[in-house]
Amino acid sequence: MAIQVDSYPEEIGEIFDTVAALAPAIREALPGRRVQNDETNPSGETQLAADAYADELFLEELGSLDSVVEYASEERTKVVPTDGKRETGLSVAIDPLDGSSNLKSNNTMGTIVAVYDAPLPAEGADLVAAAYVLFGPITTMMTADADGVTEYLVDDGQRELLEEDVRLPDDPSVYGFGGRVPDWTSDFATYAELVEADESMKLRYGGAMIGDINQVLTYGGIFAYPALESAPVGKLRLQFEGNPIAFIIESAGGRSSDGSQSLLEVEPTDLHQRVPVHVGNDELVEQLETVLG
Known part of the structure; x- marks a missing residue:
């Protein structure tokens, strides 16, 4: 399927910057939030304190952006209307802490973000951008938008360019x-x-x-x-x-x-x-x- 991307460069950039800015706080909070909550998420999985913490941060910060009118999370049953001030805004669907079960064993995890130009649940054709933050030995962020796929180093909450026009290698391994x-x-x-x-x-x-x-x-x-x-x-x-x-x-x-x-x-x-x-x-x-x- 050909990727169809509408033009929201400023709004998408603001969302990506917000996600990057929260990455240090989420990473720094992980050591003290390895315990399980007494709740499960809508998918029936046991929720860690880290899952709930990241979700609350993303809702507060992304929900305050003028361009974001809906927020949905793997940790929440329903879509949350936000304070977005545009008549036609963007919907953000997020996995706040993908791989949180790896927290106990101190393995890789991160955040996945989808930005849709439609109410949720939305079609793939309504995606205008997507990204993930990877908490590995270093923190990196991969984004996809009208400019293609770009990799960044996240340093002190700021995106620093690592590679533009990321493509899958021709010889898979x-x-x-x-x-x-x-x-x-x-x-x-x-x-x-x-x-x-x-x-x-x-x-x-x-x-x-x-x-x-x-x-x-x-x-x-x-x-x-x-x-x-x-x-x-x-x-x-x-x-x-x-x-x-x-x-x-x-x-x-x-x-x-x-x-x-x-x-x-x-x-x-x-x-x-x-x-x-x-x-x-x-x-x-x-x-x-x-x-x-």
Whole structure:
């Protein structure tokens, strides 16, 4: 699917700057918020104190922007109308702390942001920008908008340019597949065997989607959290994870799929709708769709 991006350069830049500005506070708060809350999020997952803290920060700061009229989070049941002052504004859907289960083991995690020019839940065609912040040994931010995909270093809450026009390498070398192997469908297991049989491909799976996605963008390859026997509609959320990551990967010259079509073509039916996610180099995703039939 061709990426269609409307022009909101100032508004999108303001949203990206706000997300970057909050990154140090979120990262610094992680050590003291590794405990579980007594609540689950709308997807039924146990919520960490860090999840709730990041969500509140993003709602307060993004919700105060004039251009943002709706805020939705993986941690909230419903869309929250904000104080946006534009008659026609932007909707932000956010995973405040992707991979928060990695906090206990001190592994990679971060934030995923989707910016839609439509009320939520919205179609992939309504995306005008997407980004993720990665808390690794350093903090980086990958953004996708009308100017393509750009990587930044986040230093003291400021974005410092690292690389413009980020593209997936032509020679893919990494793969990461989520879900328990016994829970994979027979068709996906067949595809996994084909990938694993390629000696040029190396397994890279860390339990936080954006960490695995960043590996794919860096080295080329494929990430998948497929439909499972126990979860035929998939695990990841379309609005908060599937659409924004598909937007970034497709903007970088790659491809996304729910198994038969681009994730950006999946019809939204619910704010917390789940979807199988497969993203990466074009030839690998095309091969997957052929195997899944």
